[in-house]
Each structure stands twice: as C-alpha cells, then as structure tokens.
Amino acid sequence: MPANQTPASGRTPLALLRIPDIRKVPRSDWMQLIRFLAVGLSGYVVNLLVFWIATVAGMHYIPAAVVAFAIAWLNNFALNRHWTFRAAGEGMLLQGLRYLLVCLVALGANLVILHFLVVDAGLGELYAQAIAIILVTPLNYLLSRRWSFR
Secondary structure, three states: OOOOOOOOOOOOHHHHOOOOOHHHOOHHHHHHHHHHHHHHHHHHHHHHHHHHHHHHOOOOHHHHHHHHHHHHHHHHHHHHHHHHOOOOOOOHHHHHHHHHHHHHHHHHHHHHHHHHHHHHOOOOHHHHHHHHHHHHHHHHHHHHHHHHOO
C-alpha cells in the first residue's frame, strides 16, 4: 500500500477530508467562490462602516460588532441567495435560518478573535475587526456552500 493511503479505506487522507484536488475543481465552482468573495467584500464594507459609526457614536466594540453583523448579514443573505448560490427555488425562511446559524457560528469565531486582538494583542478596534472578518471568511464559505445554500 502506498504511504499516502490509509489502510481502512485505501483513500488518501485528503480524500477523507473531502478537500478537492485544486486542479480538478470545475470552473463553475471557482466562479461561485469569486461571487461569494465579492458579496463578502460588500458585506465587509457594510460591516466595517456600521462598526465604525457605532463605535464613534460611543457604543462598546462588542455590541457594535453584533449590530454590524446583523446589517451585513441582511446584505449578504440577499446577494448570496440570488446571485452567488442561485438558490431561490428553496424556501427562503428555511434557507435564511440555516444561513443565520452559519453566520452566528462565524460571528462567535469573529468575536473571540476580535476580543483577543483588541485586549491581548492591543490592536485598534477597527483594525482588529477587519482582521477578524478576514480570518472567519473560509469557515463561513464552507458552511454556506455545504449547508446553507446546498
């Protein structure tokens, strides 16, 4: 048996993790990822703008991040549903709830990273939020693609 195969299945470890061979990913999947990133970029701008406005107005950075998340979520759900994943045939309520759960997982990860970057690393709140959003994007995409908009 080759060294890169597991004895139980004869499949490579990458196949067990369902990580595709990047050379075999269909063009349509790459286009979907590009659309997701474009939607994410618009949500990123919305999120940071709302976060900035809320913190300048005196709101603590954690509630400000939650408010920014909620507004960016509305933007991203509408665009991802109708443009990125073109999943308008499925019930909007169920799809919205699944996407909300995915985004809440991403928000939880974002808040942990944000807190660490602000409190432990000493970064400014806006910079920390910008970094935290980028770091949770891969998690959000994978869960959105495989569950929210499947």
